[in-house]
Amino acid sequence: MKKYILPIALVFTIFTSCKTDFDLNAPYKETVVIYGLLNSADDSAQYIRISKAFLGEGNALVMAQQPDSINYADILDVQLAEELNGIVQNTFQLERIDTIPKDAGLFAYPYQVYYRLNNHKLNPASLYRLTVRNKQSGYVASSLTRIVKDLNPLVDIVNPSPVPTTDFSAQNMFSVRFNSPVNARHFDLVIRFHYTEISLADSSRTYHYVDWNFPDQFISTNSSVITFPYYRPDFYVLLANQIKVNPLVTRLAGNAAAGYPAIEFRIIAGTEDVSTYFQLTSPSNAGIQDPPLFTTVENGVGLFSSRLIHSEFRDLTNASALMLTDGNLTKDLF
Numbered sequence: 056m057k058k059y060i061l062p063i064a065l066v067f068t069i070f071t072s073c074k075t076d077f078d079l080n081a082p083y084k085e086t087v088v089i090y091g092l093l094n095s096a097d098d099s100a101q102y103i104r105i106s107k108a109f110l111g112e113g114n115a116l117v118m119a120q121q122p123d124s125i126n127y128a129d130i131l132d133v134q135l136a137e138e139l140n141g142i143v144q145n146t147f148q149l150e151r152i153d154t155i156p157k158d159a160g161l162f163a164y165p166y167q168v169y170y171r172l173n174n175h176k177l178n179p180a181s182l183y184r185l186t187v188r189n190k191q192s193g194y195v196a197s198s199l200t201r202i203v204k205d206l207n208p209l210v211d212i213v214n215p216s217p218v219p220t221t222d223f224s225a226q227n228m229f230s231v232r233f234n235s236p237v238n239a240r241h242f243d244l245v246i247r248f249h250y251t252e253i254s255l256a257d258s259s260r261t262y263h264y265v266d267w268n269f270p271d272q273f274i275s276t277n278s279s280v281i282t283f284p285y286y287r288p289d290f291y292v293l294l295a296n297q298i299k300v301n302p303l304v305t306r307l308a309g310n311a312a313a314g315y316p317a318i319e320f321r322i323i324a325g326t327e328d329v330s331t332y333f334q335l336t337s338p339s340n341a342g343i344q345d346p347p348l349f350t351t352v353e354n355g356v357g358l359f360s361s362r363l364i365h366s367e368f369r370d371l372t373n374a375s376a377l378m379l380t381d382g383n384l385t386k387d388l389f
Contacts, residue, residue: 087187087196089357092329095179095205096365101172103149103359105131105187126153126168132188133170139181147172177361179204179237185359196355203324203363204237211236212322212367213280221318221369223290224378230284233322235274236363241330243323244269244283248294249310250317250389255303262310264319265297271337273330295384306389308371308379316370325362332358 091103133149149170179202186197213232246267308317350356
């Protein structure tokens with residue numbers, strides 16, 4: 056069940072939460088905070104962040120640095136049930152993982168706690184119900200989501216075409232076009248350029264990428280063709296702005312270590328709940344003093360839903376590769 060509630064003294068990020076303004080005379084109420092987006096294109100693992108809201112005397116920013124302020128100990132029973140036509144088909148026990156690195160910041164680091172489902176192919180025809188139970192207190196929170204179906208490249212993707220190369224050298228517009236996946240309402244496109252740096256001193260290699268991000272799109276129906284237009288030569292403007300000249304390395308397009316060619320088209324699609332969440336938290340709502348807080352969690356807060364990340368890889372055409380190495384904007388980079 057999704058609800059709109061007022062953010063009474065709760066400050067959220069995409070994976071964490073704390074309570075910073077509180078009544079010292081009020082009793083503590085356990086509140087689980089859940090963030091997880093199931094991805095049907097990933098059969099290897101699904102990760103869900105489960106933490107807790109907290110209160111206490113003193114500076115909340117100091118308390119947020121303590122792992123036990125935001126993370127549960129190993130006392131949660133976390134299950135994911137796969138339901139089809141109202142009947143539970145499978146129930147999976149999620150594994151607690153506390154070794155994933157986290158950068159320094161507002162909340163406790165260097166590690167963060169996630170709950171993981173391994174090696175399961177999600178069924179887009181099913182609903183998935185997450186249930187979190189505190190084995191000590193008996194507290195239970197839950198959430199239910201549909202799954203965004205993966206794209207069939209031969210049927211659903213119009214552009215880029217199935218040919219193995221893509222062109223950025225032509226002086227014209229191009230559009231990435233694909234059919235809206237089932238259950239998707241929110242869309243992003245990222246064109247990622249992979250490249251390799253080789254040290255001239257010792258021939259060691261490091262691998263990097265630059266992202267070309269496009270504005271989000273939102274739709275209200277399933278039967279839509281999604282289009283992201285761009286001017287092809289802007290690709291080189293992006294690289295010139297994001298990559299610095301370095302005379303100590305030579306660069307190659309692509310990432311041979313990972314088996315990636317130069318260009319990755321990352322198509323990202325989210326459910327209606329994801330769409331609502333992003334629209335409510337968009338910069339256009341930054342001026343609202345008390346914007347509504349959207350949650351899909353019953354007896355808790357957060358966002359548990361589904362987001363597809365589908366990648367299509369392409370090499371550069373010969374003309375595009377030549378412009379990369381000889382063009383005015385990037386000839387000093389490659």
